[in-house]
Amino acid sequence: MKTATVRILVVDDFTPFRQWVRTKLETQQNFEIAGEAADALEGIQKAQELTPDLIVLDVSLPDINGIEAAKQLCRVVPSAKILFLSRHADEDIAQCALSNGAQGYVVKSDAERELFSAIEEVLRGDKFVGSGVKQMVKTPMPNRLLQFATLT
Numbered sequence: 001m002k003t004a005t006v007r008i009l010v011v012d013d014f015t016p017f018r019q020w021v022r023t024k025l026e027t028q029q030n031f032e033i034a035g036e037a038a039d040a041l042e043g044i045q046k047a048q049e050l051t052p053d054l055i056v057l058d059v060s061l062p063d064i065n066g067i068e069a070a071k072q073l074c075r076v077v078p079s080a081k082i083l084f085l086s087r088h089a090d091e092d093i094a095q096c097a098l099s100n101g102a103q104g105y106v107v108k109s110d111a112e113r114e115l116f117s118a119i120e121e122v123l124r125g126d127k128f129v130g131s132g133v134k135q136m137v138k139t140p141m142p143n144r145l146l147q148f149a150t151l152t
């Protein structure tokens with residue numbers, strides 16, 4: 001039985017990291033990079049055009065922050081799941097991200113180790129909080145056992 005292809009949009013203003021994410025994701029047969037964006041407004045536009053299944057989103061973007069972008073993305077593409085990859089290992093930012101449409105939060109420094117687990121959990125409909133912020137996030141997660149990832 002063939003696994004469905006997951007269409008992914010990567011939104012990050014730091015080109016080397018965005019390219020690293022793309023390269024990493026392209027190693028998986030069932031992942032397709034639908035597009036990339038270097039800022040939130042471009043990301044929102046591309047999400048509307050491409051209707052990805054998953055949006056990998058940075059918190060710190062040059063135009064509007066990723067959390068505000070996530071709110072808009074939820075309106076534009078309500079079926080898409082949002083996974084934050086952020087350098088911020090901060091409890092308040094992670095809680096805010098998870099309260100504003102994101103299903104996952106990974107600190108960039110832990111991306112190598114936690115990215116695929118995070119994507120798997122998020123696509124399954126569960127919340128994923130990376131190990132970089134796991135101990136700090138107090139908001140109860142209603143879904144299955146949480147896993148945590150760190151990306152900075």
